[in-house]
Amino acid sequence: MIQPTRIRSLNQAPVNGAARYVLYWMGLSQRAIFNPALEHAVDEANARGLPVLVCYGIAEGFPEVNARHWTFLLEGLAEVRPELERRGIAFVTRRAPPVETALLYAADAALVVCDRNYLKPVRAFYADFAARAPCRVVQVEGDVVVPVETASPKHEIAARTLRPKVYRLLADYLVGLDERTVAHRATDLRFENTLDLSDVPRLVASLNTDQGVRPVRRFTGGTAQAEARLKHYLGAPFAHYASVRGRPEAGAASHMSPYLHFGQVSPIAIALAVQASTTGDADDRAAYIEELVVRRELAMNHIFYEPRYDDLAAVPDWARKTLDAHRADQRPFLYEPEQFEQGLTHDIYWNAAMTEMRETGYMHNHMRMYWGKKIVEWSASPEAAWETALRLNNRYFIDGRDANSFTNVGWLFGLHDRPWGPRPVYGNVRSMGAPSLKKFDADGYVREVERLAAVERGESP
Numbered sequence: 532m533i534q535p536t537r538i539r540s541l542n543q544a545p546v547n548g549a550a551r552y553v554l555y556w557m558g559l560s561q562r563a564i565f566n567p568a569l570e571h572a573v574d575e576a577n578a579r580g581l582p583v584l585v586c587y588g589i590a591e592g593f594p595e596v597n598a599r600h601w602t603f604l605l606e607g608l609a610e611v612r613p614e615l616e617r618r619g620i621a622f623v624t625r626r627a628p629p630v631e632t633a634l635l636y637a638a639d640a641a642l643v644v645c646d647r648n649y650l651k652p653v654r655a656f657y658a659d660f661a662a663r664a665p666c667r668v669v670q671v672e673g674d675v676v677v678p679v680e681t682a683s684p685k686h687e688i689a690a691r692t693l694r695p696k697v698y699r700l701l702a703d704y705l706v707g708l709d710e711r712t713v714a715h716r717a718t719d720l721r722f723e724n725t726l727d728l729s730d731v732p733r734l735v736a737s738l739n740t741d742q743g744v745r746p747v748r749r750f751t752g753g754t755a756q757a758e759a760r761l762k763h764y765l766g767a768p769f770a771h772y773a774s775v776r777g778r779p780e781a782g783a784a785s786h787m788s789p790y791l792h793f794g795q796v797s798p799i800a801i802a803l804a805v806q807a808s809t810t811g812d813a814d815d816r817a818a819y820i821e822e823l824v825v826r827r828e829l830a831m832n833h834i835f836y837e838p839r840y841d842d843l844a845a846v847p848d849w850a851r852k853t854l855d856a857h858r859a860d861q862r863p864f865l866y867e868p869e870q871f872e873q874g875l876t877h878d879i880y881w882n883a884a885m886t887e888m889r890e891t892g893y894m895h896n897h898m899r900m901y902w903g904k905k906i907v908e909w910s911a912s913p914e915a916a917w918e919t920a921l922r923l924n925n926r927y928f929i930d931g932r933d934a935n936s937f938t939n940v941g942w943l944f945g946l947h948d949r950p951w952g953p954r955p956v957y958g959n960v961r962s963m964g965a966p967s968l969k970k971f972d973a974d975g976y977v978r979e980v981e982r983l984a985a986v987e988r989g990e991s992p
């Protein structure tokens with residue numbers, strides 16, 4: 532089922548009555564399975580006696596995207612084509628900017644269906660496109676469980692204020708999505724693909740992008756990978772999620788965030804699988820839904836309602852004031868951004884976290900908190916800390932540049948939190964110190980990161 536609240540028109544242009552197809556301009560939802568925008572395009576096409584064309588144009592040169600991100604994205608995209616072809620849907624991929632690509636194919640479309648994305652540059656893409664498109668543009672929200680404005684009409688101050696609103700709506704939104712039968716197969720639609728997905732490493736090497744951040748062996752992109760990981764995860768590691776999810780070495784994290792970030796898996800599909808799982812108990816299921824739905828969608832709420840989400844100005848007044856009041860406090864250690872980036876601090880646990888991020892593109896949530904809080908403590912100013920944390924986060928994590936990136940970096944500085952007892956440097960912003968490393972096997976974590984980094988270097992199987 533596609534709830535009406537997921538669908539909205541972005542312009543008032545008429546539906547083109549002399550069209551060749553319904554166009555789905557794929558953006559965030561980079562998958563052929565459990566994709567409401569795709570299924571909506573099929574509904575529209577079936578009703579008009581038309582086939583469906585899906586197009587994708589790459590935003591080469593998009594800020595902060597590098598070879599690691601492109602590899603993961605393009606691996607996923609390569610999987611989409613056979614899935615669409617199996618259903619009789621045409622797919623054209625272009626090495627051209629997304630808006631230009633969509634405009635090219637919109638000329639012969641009855642209407643265009645597109646995805647939703649709350650990041651500022653992507654919102655600008657859609658506004659630009661809707662103003663220039665020759666036909667109706669319809670946007671479908673497929674990457675959150677409850678659409679942001681439906682969950683709440685305002686900026687929420689914390690998980691506790693969003694949680695009851697989301698829970699009230701959960702039963703209506705955590706429902707399956709039927710794959711439609713395509714009534715009119717796209718057998719006569721032939722277009723030139725200028726983005727050749729047959730050799731992803733070669734394609735990535737040819738892109739105008741930061742080649743300095745290497746692809747990783749730890750993660751391969753694509754819906755099939757996401758599904759296989761989820762199946763394995765729910766088969767055993769998920770058990771005890773509620774009690775051990777804070778322990779990086781416990782293996783209780785699902786590693787779904789890279790796949791969610793690139794829309795290669797639906798959060799609803801994950802949530803339904805978790806709810807149906809018998810591996811964990813009710814506490815485990817509730818704890819996972821809390822992270823996947825409440826926390827993740829709190830981040831969406833934040834970047835939708837707070838236009839300054841990529842700036843320190845987005846954290847609450849009390850937090851900015853207290854950080855400012857402690858600006859002159861002596862730092863116990865002081866590092867330059869390059870020292871952070873290379874993992875050259877005095878702290879072997881922090882350095883291991885940085886290595887995990889830099890070499891493998893991922894870090895467990897508990898270490899992300901420790902990593903970020905220490906950047907706040909060991910940087911020359913709150914502004915320098917913000918800049919370092921956000922830049923490293925978005926450069927190295929495969930799931931970087933996400934609503935979760937901006938919101939969780941904001942959390943380091945007091946966003947969605949409350950004042951705590953005062954500490955040097957942090958003031959009343961929550962601090963994190965050595966005791967947080969005593970809650971798990973931190974030395975085991977360091978050893979595991981060494982192993983993972985060796986695998987990335989090709990030194991061990």
Ligand SMILES: Cc1cc2nc3c(=O)[nH]c(=O)nc-3n(C[C@H](O)[C@H](O)[C@H](O)COP(=O)(O)OP(=O)(O)OC[C@H]3O[C@@H](n4cnc5c(N)ncnc54)[C@H](O)[C@@H]3O)c2cc1C
Nearest residue numbers: 784785786787788822823826827896899903931935936939
């Ligand atoms: C400083 C800092 C930076 C972060 N940067 C990012 C980022 O760039 N991209 C990103 O996706 N997440 C980020 N997070 C949130 C969180 O750490 C990751 O989503 C999580 O570790 C991903 O691993 P997983 O999928 O194995 O998590 P699991 O524990 O298996 O959780 C399942 C899903 O729930 C969601 N989730 C889990 N924890 C959080 C959280 N704290 N906030 C919001 N959603 C959550 C994610 O979608 C995750 O995939 C950051 C957290 C901190 C403290």
